[in-house]
Each structure stands twice: as C-alpha cells, then as structure tokens.
Amino acid sequence: MEDRRVNILLVDDRPENLLALKAVLDSPEYCLIQANSGMEALKWVLKKKFAVILMDVQMPTLNGFETAKMIREREKTKDVPIIFITALSQTIENILYGYSVGAIDYILKPVDPIILKCKVDAFVSMYLHKKKVIEQSELISKRTKELEAVSIELRKKEAMARAVGETSIDTIVFFNEEGEILSVNPAVTMMFGYLSNELIGERVDVLFEFSIDNIPRRANVDTVGLKKDNTAFPIEVHLADAEVENEKIYVCTIRDITERKQHFAQLESLVVERTKELYKINKDLQREIEEKKATLNQLYESEEKYRLLVEKAPETIIVRKVKSDKITFINETGVELLKANSKEEIVGMSIYDIIHPSYHERAKKVYKEIEAGLPVLPYEEKFVCLNGDIIDIQVKIIPFVYGGEESLHIVIRDITEIKRNQEFIQQSEKLNVVGELAAGIAHEIRNPLTSLKGFTQLLNHQFSTESDYVEIMISEIERINTIVGELLLLAKPTEDEFKQVCLEELLENVRMLMSAQANLHGVVINHINQQTIHNLFFNGVENKIKQVFINIIKNAIEAMGNGGKITLETTRLDSKVLIAFHDTGAGIPAHLLHKIGNPFYTTKEKGTGLGLMISKSIIESHDGELRINSIEGKGTTVEVILPVC
Template identity: 50%
Template sequence: MDNQMVNILLVDDREENLLALEAVLTSPNYRLIKAHSGSDALKCILREEFAVIIMDVQMPDMNGFETAKMIRKREKSKDVPIIFVTALSQTNENVMQGYSVGAIDYIIKPFDPTILKCKVNGFVSLFLNQKKVEEQAKIIIARTRELEEANQALKKNEEMLEALVIKRTDELTTINHKLLESEEKYRRLVEESPEAIILTKQSHEKPTFVNQTAVKLLKAASKEEVQNRSLFDYVHPEDHNKVRRIFLENREGHNIYECRILTLNEEILHVEVKSIPFDYQGEPCLHILVRDITELKQSREYMHQTEKLTVVGELAAGIAHEIRNPLTSLKGFTQLLGDKIDSNQDYMDIMITEIERINTIVSELLLLAKPRKLDFKELNIGIVLKKIITLMEAQANLYGVKIKCNDCEEIPSFIIHGEENKLKQVFINLLKNAIEAMQEGGEITISVQRREKDVEIKFIDGGSGIAPEVLSKIGQPFFTTKEKGTGLGLMVCYSIVESHQGKMDIDSKSGEGTTVSILLPLYQTKENEIEYTT
C-alpha cells in the first residue's frame, strides 16, 4: 500500500500555475490531474478518488470557496483535504471563509516548493493510512462475525447442556435405585463439558464438586486444590461485592452475569457465569456454569479501539498580519536574491533561517501576548494523561523511546478544575522535550500521586540531563539549548500551570536525566485513592 499510486487534483484557471504545481509535485507515486475551473474540478471528483485537492481561490465562473462548498456537500468527497493557493493577502475574513467551507490550509503565492511538497506528502500519508485502517476494519468485522457465529454455537451447546444437567439432577433426586448409574452418566457428561461446572451448597462458599474443565480454567493441579478454597478466593477483589449480592439474590431463580476471576497463577480472566439454584437431597444448592470469554472481550475491545484510529489533524490558523505579511515579502525577495549567481549563498541561507525563526517566535509569542479567559471544567487528570500517552507513543517509537505505562486501566480518579487543551499542550511539550533529550533511546516514566490537597504529576526521563548553570535559566524567554528552539515552549508551560493555580519544578543533573514535577490543586477526589505509576 505504501507504493500505491494516489490521485492529486490541481485546480487553477491559469495553465502556467498548473504547470508550476505539476513541476513541484511530480512523483512516481502521484497521479496529478488538472482542472481549469471549479466545474471541471467537480466533474473530476465524480470520476476519481483524490488524496488531496490544491485549488486556487480566485477563478472565473465558480471561485475556490464556492467549489469547496460543493465538494463538501458530496458524500464521496466530503472528507478530502483542500489546500487553498492564493495570491491575495491572507485576511482574517478570507481565512475564516476558507475554513468555514472546509479548507485544511492556506498557501500564499509565491509559495515555497519544499513546504508545499511536505504538506502534500503529509496528507497523502494520512490518506494511505486511512486506507490501511479501512482494510483492517474489514478484517476485524469478518473476524467478529466468525466469533459471533462461534458464540451462537456455544450458546446452543450451553442450552442443551443445561437442559441435560437439570434433567439428570432431577432424576438423581427422584430415582434412588438408579442413583449410581445416573451419577456416573452425569459425571461423565459434566467432566467432558467445554465449560467449567461447579456445584456448591448455598450455605457454603467452598465448592462440593468441580469438573476437570474448572481445574484447568483455574490453573490448579487437582480438584482437591480447588475445593479446599472459598469460591471468593477466585473472584477478583473488585468484583466481590457484585458477586456476593448476586449470590444472595440467587435463591429464587437463575442469574447470568460477567465478572473477573483470579487463577492460582494470578492470571486475570473474564468469565460469563450462569448460576442455577436447585435442591439436592433436600438441601438448597447452586449449579454454576463458568465460560471463559477473555478472548471474546479482547476482540471486542480491539475492534472498539480500531474505530477510534481515524484521527483528523487540525492546523493552527492564527496569523499575525502586521509581522507575517512583511516577512513573506522579505522571504520571497531573499530567495530570489539567492538564485543570483553572484550572491553569497551562505548569507542567503542565514537570512532565510532567521526569517523562519522570527516566524516561529511570533507564533509562540501569540500564546502569551493575547491571553484569553480560560474555560475551566472538571477534568479527570488520569484520562487526560492516557490520551496524551496514546498520542505521543508514535513519535516516541521513532526515537527508540518507550513511554512506561503500567496498569493504565487503574489510573485513580484525580479530579481537577482546568482547561483540557491547555493542560494537553503542557504534557505534550514536556514529553517532546523528554523524547528529544534521549538521543540513545530509553524509557520515560510518568507518575501520578496525591499530595494532601494536590495531585503531583512527574515526567521522568533518562536523557543526558541539564547542567546546573543551564537549569537556572530554563523557562526564561528566548533561552534554549536546542539548535532551532525559541525558549518560549517552557515559558508557555509555566504560564499555563500558574493559570491553574499550580506549580512546575524541574530537577536535573548532567548524565542522570531530568524530572519535571507539576503540582495541581485537586477539585474533587474519591475516597481510598491509591498511588498510581504509569
């Protein structure tokens, strides 16, 4: 699928512009299709499937905005990324109109060929990844259908088995002279059952009988080893109350429920339990059928997670017109000067690099120069961290870094009052710094602990660490140890944490890694919280 030919639609009413786009984007993996108007573009979209559309804004007959609106109305093309290319000034009005009709990005003419190619490559990668996800989804659907059919077959067998067992049990209680013969038949049937069968008196917690399937399920060496323990020794502690309540309610009729069990080798299994009350020799008993559904639950969870893999990236649209407009002119003329034979290319490269640096600084300064009122809500800090871990794992893998995450499903419910997107920005920034600091790869550990009325989040990396003289300057604007950094990233992090009435500290030693601690006030906590370390 990586070498699959993909279609890219180029829309412009001027042939010379189409030729320029074609020259920049020519690739053995791209099939470039040209349209000279909005109407031509709509016809092309009816015939072909496109990974990305690059379209001029100003066109006769139907402009780019009108064409984009028509594209978004069609089911086949409603999700295709659209990049507008325009020679007009990028005003807020034009930008908002473009994004309102479904644009993903704006590129101002004259454009940087490298930037255009990188953006198109990114959208093509998203398109190919989406195709992979769709293929995987089809496989999962087919597998799920097979599992459901198998499950139906098991249920039918279960009903037949249940009817047989009850029938045999009634025979044992009513026909004494055939007791030995019936018991032998019953035991053979029960022992060979694909499900674990347990018999117990309602007044006792220890089983009076278990079949061989139950012995295997609980990873025991013998039936005696199972029968010498309480049934609740095999029930997961968090499910004790639920199972005890069902046991008490089980005197009048049968129940079907799911719970977790602990095997003797401490393996956790998900099971479906069917308990049926009956009388044996005048004493109330329970007939319990246990079916292992661990694999089925894992398959369902995997399918559920796969459905969430379709992630749409959003590009920031804030533009500082007063600075970026002249920067565009400076960059363009500098690049033109760089093409002259007698120009000093080293000087030109330095000028281009510094212009890009100014542009980056402006982007980060906007976060501090235009503060807005934060929309605070109740947040589960554990859920926010799990989302960030999932988001950053791919980038960490590229650097050979593993984000350590143990018992992810058991994150305590630490509730704070804050804005989710701002806190995500802090956590992403800190994880990126930790990943980039570990040039040789390694492990990043995240820990969450309660500190009286606060919650403490730690990001611990095994990187090269920070010297004391450098550590004292971390967080100051424009101070950075990165070659292309601005020094504003950590300053923004400090600002966001302070706006949440929190505190951020950095502890580091050269050659021993870095620990960043964030302390945030708890808004609401549940009782009996436990320490959680990912």
Template identity: 70%
Template structure:
C-alpha cells in the first residue's frame, strides 16, 4: 500500500460506535473521518474523496438510507463503496432496500472486527487500484500528446523539405548512361561544396556511395553523400530517366536528410523511452494484480486454516441461530462427542435434544437470557449423546454472525474425564491418608510391643512365672505384630507388585491428574526435556510411585498461595535417573527443613506428618533416594533418584 493515506468516512450518531470502528480500522495508511449525522457526512463528501463509507442506518433527522441516496445523486460520489452497519434494520426487506439504493455490503452489529477490517482493506485496495489506473491513463495521455507534437513537427519538416525541393533547394544533377554529370543546380554548392564548373564532366559516384545500377527507377533510396572535403552525410536519392533526342538522360534529385535522420532518431529514442516507461508501468500493474491475487489466496488459506482449526478443535463446537433452537453447524469433535455417525445426524436437530432432561429448564432460561443480549460466563451442564450416554460438560456461548444471521457459537468442553480424574485424585488422597495412618499406627504400636515382649520374656526367665501364661502373652504379642505388619502393607509396596514402569507415561499421567488442582490454585505445570525420558523404564510398583509424585506435587501446589509454576526436569547417569520437581513457593527455613520427614512432624494445620516419610520409604523400597533442597524465599526442589532398567527383562535384584 502506498504511503499516501486514503480517506474512510465513518458515520454513526453514537460516539461510542465511532470509537469502536476507529479502534478496529486504525492504520497509518487510513485517514479516518467521523461524522455523527447524515448532514455532517454530506458536508464531508463535498470536500473530500473517500475510498469507502461505513454508514449507520438508524440516525435522527437524516437516516442512512436518505443520506446514501443523496450521495449517489452526485456524479463524483455515485460510485463510492458504501457499507451499511446496523443493529436494528436486519429484515430482508431493509437489506434489499439498502442494496437497491447503492450499498455495497451490509454488516449487522455486533460485527466481527476481522471481517470488517478485511472488507475495508478490500475496498481500499480497489480504490487504490482505480486511482493507479487513472494516473496511468493521465501518463499515457501526456505521452501521447508529446508524440503527436513530435509527429506534427516532423510533418512540418517534411512539408518544408518538399517546398525546398520545389524551389530547387535539393541538389539536382543530370548525367548520361556512363554516369558523366551533365548539369547541376546551385544547391550543389551548399550541399556538396562544389562549384558548378568543378562538378560538370565528373562521374556521379563522386557525390554518393551507391552504384547507379543499384538505384531503382522512380524510387527514393537512402545513401551516403560525399562532400568535396570528403566528409559524408545521409542523403535521399530519387532517380528518374528521360529520353532526350534518342539519348537516355538520368535526372537525380539528392536531398540532405541529416535533419530528418536526427529527428527520426530522437523520435525513435523518445518512443523507445516511452515504451519502456509504459512497459514498466504495465509490469508494476501486473505485479500489483499478482499481489492482490496472492492476498486473496492467503485470505482463502487463512479461512481454510480457520475451518480446519474449528473442525479439529479438541472442543466440540455447535452453531444455532438466535431466533431458532435448530443446530446449523457442528464440527467433527462434536460428532464424536455425541456418538453420531455423521454431521447429518446432528444438524437440524433441536439443541434441547442433546440436553439432559433434568437440565432443560436451566438451558431454556440461559437461552432466553441470550435473547436479551446478556453475556453469560462459562457454566456446567449435563448433555446426552445419541446412544444415551450422559456427558458432563462445560459450555461457553459466544454471540456472532453466521451465514448473515445473528447466531450463537457454542463451545462444549467434555468434563467427564476431568471429573473422573478428580475422583481418582480424591481416592488417591484417601488411600494415601489410610497408608500414612497405617504407617503411623504401626510405628506407634510396635514400640510398646517391643517393650511388652521383652518384659514378658524377662518375666519367664527371671521370675519363673507360669510358663503357660507367658506363652499365651508372647503368642498374642506376636499376633499383634503380625496385624501391624499387615497394616504396613498399605504404606510399603510388596515385591509381588513390582513391574516394568514407563516413567515418561507415569509423569505425564501425574501431571494430568494434578492439572485440575493446579489450575484451581493458578499454578502451571511444565515438563522440560521430556524427550530424555523416551523408553526409560523403572522396575517398581506403579501405583506407589504415582502416590509419591502426587504427594510431592500436591505439597508444591499448596506451597504457592498466590499461584506460580512447577518445573519437572530429568537428568540421567549410566544407571540412575533423577527427577527434580521445583516450585515457586516461599521455601522452607533451614531449622524446619531438618525435621521434614520425621514421623508426625508437619507444618500444615491438618497434616499428619507421615506423607513425606511414607514417600521416602516407598522410594527407598525401590532402591532409590529422595532428597529435598530449599531456601527460604527461593522455592523448594524435591529430587527423586531411581535405578533405570537396562532391558524389559531386568529386575531390581539384577
């Protein structure tokens, strides 16, 4: 686009609407002129040329339709593109009337800024192209006038040359069949530098470089004249033959065409120059056309990309017109979500066919609020697929224009899996609490059991207590110890549960499980250099390992009261892999860090102090290590170090 600004007239009686249009169309290439009435718009049209006019229909005193009719009556502005923008006159009758009086396009409020901007850019491009063509026409007209002037001058010179010939200004010589000059007119002195007596009797070839036999009769040929001083100049030779008293006499008219040659060469150069200029202008015009075609192609590709984006969106997208509950569009994700064989099974249905019967009243209430142009925040609703499955979903509704009608863009996010994950996390937390409680109970019971068993045995050996009673007591203590050992199985994995575990998949699943809680606390989970985990296998209990990482990430999320990020990094050695989980929390003071991991020590109001102890126990049972690094005010890093399986057949013992 050229640096010269083009004028765009914005007409609306509401200042806020003009401000919205100005925000969308602001560009260094546009000069945006605003008018708040039809009368003010007519004044501007009389003073300026506009590439496009955006006209509101409903205005006091002089509405948009009447204003456009008056603009079209003026010869200079009858072809200016005019786009109606309205929020009220949406009936087909009003739209057709707008087109009949000269509107180029019709946009309904609220308008899509990108569509409006693209349309204005298109009309501006057409305006610039038209202005460029007018400029080219003026250039061609100017060049044509110059050529006509040169041609006229040439014609005058030719007429003058003819007049000179008629008054014997051209050199005229006669000679016989042998080429001996018989006579010459006085012009020979001026043209060739010979006096009359010097030329008579000499061969005619002394005057020009061409053989007599090479000159056709009654024709004009160009040749090179030779002056007395041996200089040459261009001449035209006209040869005629007459018979005088039985002897053939040749009359030769010689014209000096030096000026003619000079003017012709100038004219030829001028024509060549103008031709080059026009050729360059034509090439530039073709280039602009190609650029416009390229722009249109990019626009088409952009529309295709947008279509593909909508079709392949991970969320279901449905469109229905504001004045109808019928579905007019659904993407492929939506087809899969509702278990349909194709779009044809969904399009044309009522939207309420896909809503759970218990939620119909709520859906209709939302629909009525949208009809009053209220903006609704995202909300959850139960939907029903075609096979009867219930879909827990989050719905967001965006008003927009589709197919020239006010419509609703409905984005449906399937929350079924999220709810299952949330339930799984809750269940995992319950199991974790049970495991921690079991470990705590086992720890607290085994200590007194050791004392009881020791004193009982001491009684038997030292005081000769009734042996039968002592054996019963020791037996019962052993039974209590067995029960405690079974409780420990809740917290400590058994070797029978060990399998080959894909560490990359495990961390990815844990991140997915914790994403909902992280989002709730404004925390982002980022996994760096995940490619280094490809094909890394760990031999262990997947559920217990998952419990460890869930516990660590849960602590990290709770440590960031005002949100932040969790970074998961991995580093491998020959036989071991270290997984570091770093948060942006407040960190742990050094005097507290020393006590972290001790039984029943916790900084949480409702904590048991066993979670980290159990996690450390699980990692150690996998022949690994758990380390904590923290600095107050700098966040915390928990590092889990585990042995790597060399091959799928390897076990922890090997």
C-alpha cells in the first residue's frame, strides 16, 4: 500500500533535540525523518520529497546555513521550505544570513511547541495544496493528449477509409484547366444529389461555395460543399493534378465530413466544459490557498498577542502536563519570582522541586482532584526559590490543552508581603492589648505606692529615726515607681528630653554596673574596638539606653547559665554606630528566632516576654534599630544601631 503520509525532515546533531522535535510534531499524517548532520540531510533530499525541513544552525562539519544553500542550488529541492531552529546564532546578522540562504522562517530556542507545530502544519497544508494543483494540471495535460490521440485516430481511420473505398465512398471529380468537369464517380449522387451525366461539362465550382482556384494542391482542406438543392454541408477536399497527353487534368477527391464535424463539435464542447470545470477547481484551490495564507497570518498575530500577554503578565505562569510533574513553560515574571537566571534553569524541573516539602502532600491531593475533573479553588502554599528563599504564594490552576496534550495552566501570585502585613497587624494588636494592660497595671500599682511613700516619709519626719531602713524603703519605692513609669511606655510613650550622650562613658558605666552580677555567675565581659567610639556622642535619653544595654547583658548572663563570655564590639558605620553584644550561651533555635520580641513570648522559665519588646521600642524611638542573630549551640548576638551626632 502506498504511504500517503507527508515527509518532514528534522536535522540536528543532538539526539535529544531530535527527540523533542519528534514529540512535538508526532502525527499519523506525518513521516518524520531524522538526520544527525548536514551530509545526512543532503542524502535524504536526494531520496525523498519533503514538505518542510527543520534544521539546526550549529552543526559540525557542515552547518545549517551551508546545508540550506546546497539544497537551494538543486532544481528539484530549491522550493522546499526550510525553518532554522537555533539557540546560539541569535544575532540579527545570523538571522538575515539565514533568510539570504533560503530560510522561510528562523525560530529561536527555547521553541514554543504550539507555535512550531502550527507553523509546520501551515507549511504542510500549503505543500498539499500545491501538490493538488500539480496533479490537476497533470490531469488536464493527460486529457488533452487523449483528445489529440482520438483526433489522430479519427484522421487515420478516415485516411484508411479513403484508401480502401476511394471510388465508392468519396466523390471523385476530374476536370481540366478551364474548370470543366470531365467525369465523376457514382458517389456524387449520394453526396450531392446529381446524376453523373448532369455534371459533365459543368463548372466544378458548382459543387462548392467558393472558387476551386483557392484550394491548394496536394493538401486536405476543409470547406463547404453545395448540393443540387443548394444545401451547404462540410466537406474535405483533396486536389491533385496530373498531365495526360500534354493536358493537365485535375483530380478532386471530396469527402463528406458532416459526421466528423459533429464529433469534433462534441469533443470541443467537452473540452470547453472540462476546461471550465478545471478552471473553477483551480480558482477554488487558489482562493483556498489565499484563505490559508490569511489564516496563517492571523495565527501568527494571535500567537504573538498570546505570547506578549503571558510574558508580560504580572503573575507567574507555569505550565505542566497533567500526566507529568515536569515544568514545560514559565514566563519571565516566574523567573524573577524564583530568583533564577533564565527559563532554562526551571523548564524541565519537577514542580515539587520548588514546592516547600511541607506542602507536597497537599499539592499531590490537589493535582489528583484536578485529574479527576473536580473543581479546585485558589489555595495558598510556599515555594522554595533557587537561592533558598522561602516565599508565600497563592495558586490558581486552570486545565487546558497545550502542545496537543492535557496540561495545567498554573497562575501564581506572591503574597509574602501580604502575609508580613498581616503579621504586623497582629503584632500591633498585641501591642495595643499590652499597652492597655500596662496602663491598668501601672494605675493600680501607683495608687498604693503613693500611700506607702507618703506614710514612710511621715514616719521618718515624726520619729526622726536615724536608721538607714527608711531611706532604703523610700529608695525602693522610687525604684518601683520608675519601673511602673517604664511600663507606661507601652501604653502611652512620653516625650523625653533628648540630649547629647557620650557612648563610651555610657558603655563603661553599664559594664561596671553589671560586672558584679556577671562575676557572680562566672561570666567575663570584654569590650573590643573601644577606640572606634572615643569622643562619640548621640542624641538620646541616657537612662533609657542604659536600661536597654543592661537588659541585653542580663539576658546574656541568664542564657549562659554557669560561666561564659560576653563581648561588646563597637563599629563606626558612617553616620551611625553599631554596638554588638556577643554571648557564648546555648543560642536560640531557628524556628523560634522570629518570635523573639513578641509580647509575652519568652524562652526563660520566669520571663514575661516584655523586656526585649520594651528595649526595641526604646531603640526605635531613638531612630535606631535592634537586631537579633543566633546559632543554636554557639550563642546569640544582639546588635543595636544608633545615629551619632
């Protein structure tokens, strides 16, 4: 059985590229022939006819440009469409050169399978229409030759009939130079209606509509004869001359060709009718070709609009097949979202390579529901970027057909910032609750403190005791009042008087103040890079900053338990100064580090979770920044950044 499939030649020196092209173009209507080099491609074009050739540019020995040029130089293959597919030769010079050597199109890798298949289908369609027009033309030529053969056969038969029955079938007239009829054969009666003796001595012109002088010698001439009743009919006349006894005698053979003329008229009518039919078919084919060209142009325009729509979309768009977890397409927005350098880094990866492991089971469940035809609403999960960053995303999945296969159109929106804002709002709500609670607590504490302080001072005045206990009691009451005042910062921060504070003196006072407690727990406090803050001042409230530093050192001492080292490191950063407190404690686990500083959250057994929160509030009121870094098992570093004068 004849193979009716259309031949398509795929030329690439890389087997994987040939396999990819074959997968995209696989169709029962196509015969896909593969060539691994330019030389092999030239051998194939000598053996077979191809509707289109897809050729890589970069190939060893004989590259795509050279191969295409040689194909174009061959008469039988000069019109075969050649599409260049390349990942390297993407400069405008290479593209123009590709068209100059005969390329119909120039596609850059990575190739969009839908666009490639549509283009190939269009060229195949044009090839089939051209082939059909050629076949129709060959059919017309064949029918014309058949008609000519019929005509020749008729002439042969007539000649044979004339040779066999010349005296009985055709009218034969003998006349002299004056045109007088000398004799006729009996066929004249049947053909013209005259008896033989009626024509003897008459002018031969009586048998014709014209003068016999106009008939050339020794040639068959179609003309018109006149019967006795003046009826005209078509005849074929053959005139010859001979000399008989020095007198020229003319022999005129006349054949009635009425039937032949009828046959010719029928044949001419058939030819005209068939020609009109073929003309109409050819015109319809031409119109169909023009429509296909217009459709192809619209297809290119639609593909370009779709590509621009997807590439410029603000959301990340990923395409994967339903039956495979491999990513087949991603737009530029997705490349930026996943912190990749190019699409090639992502295409071909498993979708589970970028989904956070904690969401794998959920994602598998969603994909099974989609495969079963169930609707899936937008949902949230986490992605792992190529640089290791973890981001929050919202996913919407739409089933569709891509490259002839059932696929998933996955729209991804980055909601990391939204999540952070939500956490900030929750944090603010917690701070408001803490502030209200702090205001209530301060109010309830200060009322009895007023009575205690007043009565203590009254007792000291009335009894004039010289004991130090009264002074200690008043001092402690003032300390409680001060702490309550700090607690009120959470409820309603007060407007403090800022003034220039010497950072070097402040740190030295804090170190000396905390040395006793540090020694009690076997902790050593060191200060390095002390010269970087010599005569360095900042605008602030000295007692509040001192409170922050004391709180940080106190937390470090408690974190180290029995023995360790605290290092104060100061660094000048242009218009700011960095004060870092390093300890050698147990450190804070990574999954808990982001919770440090939240209201009422603490890692200490008897802690309240307010100390670091108050410290952070104080530093921020000084236009500064407080940061915490920790490695479990190695220690914690608290960094305070303050603007300097």
